[in-house]
Amino acid sequence: MIFWLLAICLSAASVAAIAYFLLTGGRGSFKSAELDVAVYKQQLKELDREIRRGIVSPGEAEASRLEISRRILHADKVARGEMPPGKAPAAASIACLAAVFALLVPGSALLYGLLGSPGLPDLPQAKRIEDAENYRLNRPSQTRFLENSAPRRNSEAGLDPEYAELLERLRNTVASRPGDVQGHRLLARHESTLGNFSAAAAAMERIIALIGELADCDEYVDLAEYMILAADGYVSPEAEAALEDCLSTDSSNSRARYFMGLMRAQTGRPDIAFEIWSELLEQGSGDARWRQALDIQIVQVAELAGVRFEAPRQPIPGPSAAEMAAASELDAADRAAMIEGMVSGLESRLAENGGSIEEWMRLIRSLGVLGEMERAEAARMSAIEAFSGDSEALARIARTARESGLRP
Numbered sequence: 001m002i003f004w005l006l007a008i009c010l011s012a013a014s015v016a017a018i019a020y021f022l023l024t025g026g027r028g029s030f031k032s033a034e035l036d037v038a039v040y041k042q043q044l045k046e047l048d049r050e051i052r053r054g055i056v057s058p059g060e061a062e063a064s065r066l067e068i069s070r071r072i073l074h075a076d077k078v079a080r081g082e083m084p085p086g087k088a089p090a091a092a093s094i095a096c097l098a099a100v101f102a103l104l105v106p107g108s109a110l111l112y113g114l115l116g117s118p119g120l121p122d123l124p125q126a127k128r129i130e131d132a133e134n135y136r137l138n139r140p141s142q143t144r145f146l147e148n149s150a151p152r153r154n155s156e157a158g159l160d161p162e163y164a165e166l167l168e169r170l171r172n173t174v175a176s177r178p179g180d181v182q183g184h185r186l187l188a189r190h191e192s193t194l195g196n197f198s199a200a201a202a203a204m205e206r207i208i209a210l211i212g213e214l215a216d217c218d219e220y221v222d223l224a225e226y227m228i229l230a231a232d233g234y235v236s237p238e239a240e241a242a243l244e245d246c247l248s249t250d251s252s253n254s255r256a257r258y259f260m261g262l263m264r265a266q267t268g269r270p271d272i273a274f275e276i277w278s279e280l281l282e283q284g285s286g287d288a289r290w291r292q293a294l295d296i297q298i299v300q301v302a303e304l305a306g307v308r309f310e311a312p313r314q315p316i317p318g319p320s321a322a323e324m325a326a327a328s329e330l331d332a333a334d335r336a337a338m339i340e341g342m343v344s345g346l347e348s349r350l351a352e353n354g355g356s357i358e359e360w361m362r363l364i365r366s367l368g369v370l371g372e373m374e375r376a377e378a379a380r381m382s383a384i385e386a387f388s389g390d391s392e393a394l395a396r397i398a399r400t401a402r403e404s405g406l407r408p
Contacts, residue, residue, distance in 0.1 A: 043068050132268030139267065142227055142236035146198065149232065160407075167194075174203075181210050188226070193384070193394045195402070197230035200391075220246035221256045222391050228259060229395060235263035254280060255392065258294070265297070270304035277301065278309070343367065347379065354386055357393045361400040368404030377406055 047064055140148070167190055174183040188203035204223040208215045224242035228235055235243075240263050246256040261276035277298045302309035343366045350359060360383035367376035380401045387393035 041072065044072075128268070136263075136267035136269075139237065142231065142238045145231050145234055145236055178206070179210060181207055184210070188222070189391060189394065192226060192229075192391050193398050195395070195398055197226045197395070201226035201230060215245075217246040217250035217253050217256065221253060221259070224259055225255065225392055225395075228262075233262070235259060235266055239263075261301075262297075265301050265304075270301040271307075273301045274298065274305045274307055274309070343370065347375070350379075351382065357383075357387060357390075357396060360386065361396060364397070364400050364406075365404050368406070373406065376401075376404055380406060 044065065047068070170183070170187055170190065174180060174187050177183055184203045184207045188200045188207070191197070191203060192200040201223060204219065204226055208219055208223060211219075220242045224235075224239040224246070227239040227242070231239075239259070243256045243260050243263070246253055247260070250256075257276055257280050261273040261280070264270070264276065265273035277294050281294055281298065299309060343363070346359065346363050346366070349355065350363060360379065363379045364376050364383065367373075367379060380397060383397045384394060387397065
């Protein structure tokens with residue numbers, strides 16, 4: 001009942017606003033049109049973000065883009081005076097229109113209360129699930145997605161000439177010996193470190209084809225991860241198939257489960273994504289590989305799934321609140337010295353005892369911010385050595401190094 005009262009009040013206010021606009025003949029429409037253009041352009045940006053996150057299907061995205069573009073053209077013509085905002089109709093017509101609305105809203109509410117079902121949802125859950133599954137089965141392939149994506153920046157620009165020569169020699173050697181499994185493994189590792197994830201995925205595909213049934217879960221999830229990184233986070237049908245091959249032999253693999261949850265979130269099933277990720281968080285330790293990413297993403301999918309959830313935080317070891325408060329009270333020179341001391345302490349501890357991938361990434365970023373590029377480069381090489389057998393960690397180190405201003 002309260003809902004219908006609110007609906008009637010809002011409808012009456014809408015009728016009054018429409019009547020006022022029509023009676024005034026649209027005065028001020030030119031200024032409003034300029035604002036409309038800005039709003040519609042912002043809507044296009046939001047649509048692009050939703051497409052990248054997989055929230056909107058390609059068909060819905062194209063229809064929305066066409067409608068928004070049409071509105072931009074119309075508003076732009078009005079703003080430039082090429083199209084009149086419209087003439088005011090007769091007052092009698094407006095009065096009739098307002099009367100119709102005033103009678104129609106409560107009448108519709110009464111009729112719906114007698115014949116309708118107010119308690120039913122606007123769209124059956126089965127229909128939403130069916131639509132999501134149809135999109136999952138018909139979403140773009142890896143090749144098609146990459147063809148429609150913006151070209152990646154050359155990751156080998158500014159590469160050390162000696163290393164570039166060795167890498168080219170490795171590529172040629174592997175090409176001349178297509179059955180060399182170890183050569184393909186080495187090539188996949190180096191390509192992924194440079195951010196050439198499509199090339200790394202191709203090498204992993206060759207490895208799996210060569211060893212056949214001996215391929216284990218880690219090799220399949222490496223293939224899937226390289227595909228996903230090449231597609232800027234998009235989980236293609238091919239990547240999903242590799243994840244399924246992994247999970248068929250090891251259903252507890254954390255990386256495969258994380259990416260499978262990501263695929264579900266991208267294809268309209270945040271409820272399944274939340275279920276997968278919440279179990280992964282509960283079973284993982286405080287320094288779980290995907291803990292930081294999950295802390296952010298699981299809150300988003302929980303909201304979409306209609307679940308109240310707040311992920312427990314596991315902060316990376318660093319300066320305490322007291323240390324930060326003390327630093328804020330110092331002058332610029334002393335504050336810089338204190339920050340340098342904190343970074344040096346982290347640098348020494350990692351050099352002596354090692355640490356998690358998150359700590360190494362933090363050290364590289366901190367040294368980059370301080371402008372200590374030689375030390376940042378040394379930290380990168382130490383991190384690569386520490387995680388030499390972990391392709392996922394190497395890829396994260398490479399991304400952090402690039403973001404911190406280091407050359408590949």
